Amino acid sequence: MKLMVPKAWAGLPYFDKLKGLQGVPVINIHIWFDRKLTTVDHLLFSRSPLLSVYADMSTTCREYADPNRSMLELVFAPAHEWIGKSDEDIMEATMKELERLFPTEIAADGSKAAVRKYSIVKTPLSVYTASTGRQAYRPTQRSPISNFYLAGDYTFQRYLASMEGAIFSGKLVTEAIVEDVNLGKRPETLKKIAEGEKPAALAAA
Template sequence: GKAAGVFCGQDVVPADAIVLAVPWRAAKRLVPDLVAPVDESFVGSPITAVHLWFDKKIFDLPHAVLVGRVSQWVFQGEEEVGFRGKKDRGAQSKDVEHHCQVVISASRGICDGNRSKLLEIVINELQEIFPAARGARLIRSRIVTDPTAVLSVRPGIESVRPNSKTPVENLFLAGDWTQTGWPSTMEGAVRSGRQAASQFLEVAQMENDCVVKDLHKNAFIRLLVG
């Protein structure tokens, strides 16, 4: 069969094709028959973001990978203007805050949920790696954890990740949880969207070059991942 459109309140928005780009739990609710194994086999993996605002920039790179640490990635943020104190006549002085974000994947149970301990570890690691961080003052911080940020890679998971193409001729799936050949990452999510677009164009008998070919695997990589 074919999908006619999408319900939006009391209305139906007609569509020639539909790309369902939602998390697997939402897909299970919307089209349960098309993603039957998802609920039983899929488990989410958390990602924690530690947002830090310092009184000065602590490194000049746009981002960096931290190896062998609790902190895994650090991203340079934007400068922000905050306010501190109150002067005479009710005036406030402006502070320039330098934002950076530390990302920790697979963060389930990290520091037993102790946010203060995690913050202490992250700041100590930044100070060990970036000399400028040692003289920077932390103005504020925020820790955010998405408990099901990505699909947890477990034995047998590849066999149940659904293809972008579904039994419904003009309905396609997209998301890092679909069968992309890649792990559940941002890059995998982008690839899934390209696959969905490519398969729609194939059904529509239109030319396309949506999917970028994988990089060539040398002998060492083939030995590691097949």
């Protein structure tokens, strides 16, 4: 959003304060193994300094279900020092960590569970850094532009940037639009959308 604010709006305090939010880099790692790992069967928030949260998708997610072979999905964070490194370096560090987390099943040299394939997804600007005082920099869903509203995890609401926060912001933005339409503050187009009419772009789809 910070990158997309039009020049004409950039000086407005509402958009200017977005500068107080900084995205953190995150790396997502997906690893397909040749056998079923038996020591994890749910989502884990991990004690590992590199792999903050992971799950065996072959057990926890219907789309990846496999009774015989595990697929681990792991969040590699904080990733500041790693985001610029090669996939091979990241994978090597991950396997060393996995050896610690799964001592009986995984060896970094591949002598236990073998990796069938892997995929590394880098997100250089992920959720904003949740440091002290950030709440003051989150924009409300209602902007000073009459037909422009914001939703998203980073917008002002009671949760941190998260799936819950993103959904809650969607609820708040809907309330703001309906409220504005009812008070007659917003343009005719929004009124029609609030009353159930599809926007032209959606109607054409």
